[in-house]
Amino acid sequence: MVAAILVAGCTSRKPKPQPAAPPEAEEEKPALPEHVRLGGGDFVLTAPEGGRLWQGSGKSFDWDTQAQTAVLTDAKGTFFEAGKPALEGAASRIRVDTKARVVYLDEGVQASSPVTGAAFSADRAEWRADEQKVYGQGNVKVVRGQSEASADRLVADTALKRVRLEGEGRPVTLRIVQTPGKALW
Amino acid sequence: MKAWRTALPVCALCLLALGAAQPQAQKMQRIEIEATGPVEIDFEKGVAHAEKDARLTTRDGTFAADSMDFTFDQASAIVSLSAAGHVRIKVKTLTKDKVERQIDASADAATYEQKDRLLTLKGNVKGKIVEPARRRTYDLTSREATVQLDGDRMHFVGPKITITQPEAAPEPAPEKP
Numbered sequence: 001m002v003a004a005i006l007v008a009g010c011t012s013r014k015p016k017p018q019p020a021a022p023p024e025a026e027e028e029k030p031a032l033p034e035h036v037r038l039g040g041g042d043f044v045l046t047a048p049e050g051g052r053l054w055q056g057s058g059k060s061f062d063w064d065t066q067a068q069t070a071v072l073t074d075a076k077g078t079f080f081e082a083g084k085p086a087l088e089g090a091a092s093r094i095r096v097d098t099k100a101r102v103v104y105l106d107e108g109v110q111a112s113s114p115v116t117g118a119a120f121s122a123d124r125a126e127w128r129a130d131e132q133k134v135y136g137q138g139n140v141k142v143v144r145g146q147s148e149a150s151a152d153r154l155v156a157d158t159a160l161k162r163v164r165l166e167g168e169g170r171p172v173t174l175r176i177v178q179t180p181g182k183a184l185w
Numbered sequence: 186m187k188a189w190r191t192a193l194p195v196c197a198l199c200l201l202a203l204g205a206a207q208p209q210a211q212k213m214q215r216i217e218i219e220a221t222g223p224v225e226i227d228f229e230k231g232v233a234h235a236e237k238d239a240r241l242t243t244r245d246g247t248f249a250a251d252s253m254d255f256t257f258d259q260a261s262a263i264v265s266l267s268a269a270g271h272v273r274i275k276v277k278t279l280t281k282d283k284v285e286r287q288i289d290a291s292a293d294a295a296t297y298e299q300k301d302r303l304l305t306l307k308g309n310v311k312g313k314i315v316e317p318a319r320r321r322t323y324d325l326t327s328r329e330a331t332v333q334l335d336g337d338r339m340h341f342v343g344p345k346i347t348i349t350q351p352e353a354a355p356e357p358a359p360e361k362p
Contacts, residue, residue: 142226144228146261149224160228161229162228162229164224164225165224165225171219171220172219172222173217173219174216174217174233174235175217176218177214177216177261178263178299179260179262182262185276185335
């Protein structure tokens, strides 16, 4: 099955338009497969049945026709679960494999869930639409309220309801703050 | 020093009224939990599981075991914990910065409820509870022990509890204004 993909123009958002600016990505758009469209707005990855999976934008956008992958720089986007926003994520580079329906976030990954209020950061992460799971790797930190967890790897559902943390040769650490009146002992 | 000793028989039940202690200081308390195995957190259910050499540390104590489970509230504060396998607890409770009670014990399993400050140790319970102000020491070798860390409830299930205390502890001299 082929995912329906709506690529709706991840154009540069420059504060002041340059007089001799190079042509916008829209004008340079490569030959796209039938199920990929490029227009103004966000890049949208949809499921075969049409439901939204990921929607994002970046300063720049590259489309690889052969591999059917999109690369966005200084990018951010929203991951959807059952059609509802479940995770907001940003990274220096986001690569979307439209065939495999996998979104890769590289460098300075920051993500937060509007569902649980939990957030995580990592060196890199990937989100697999078919599994509805996010995998984080390298300097993983999970924060919720005043509590924080550190690990080397993270596996979680899209909304960060359930998070599994692992260390690579070092322990997973949780730092919890007990509010006044709730001291453990 | 004369000592008063008693050995309680198998399955002895001991409920002691030791005088209510003051509640813990109303301060933020920082807790660190470490585990070499995976740690799973379910934010929706408010539970967490730490696997393999789990260790909880606060300024006033440590709680270590093969694995630990926690429940926490909406603010991510720990509400209860249970530990299984090679449980070791070393905690001191403070009242106005004075040590009220020190517990140094091991067991097969343990549970702790934050609200009631109730620690229950189960299976091969061994260790000591020391109350410096009362100059009292409990040597535990029991199947089960329940202790209210900052209160007056203690419950032991045999086979042997030894309580050591000077016969007449001198009254502390009243402080001069």
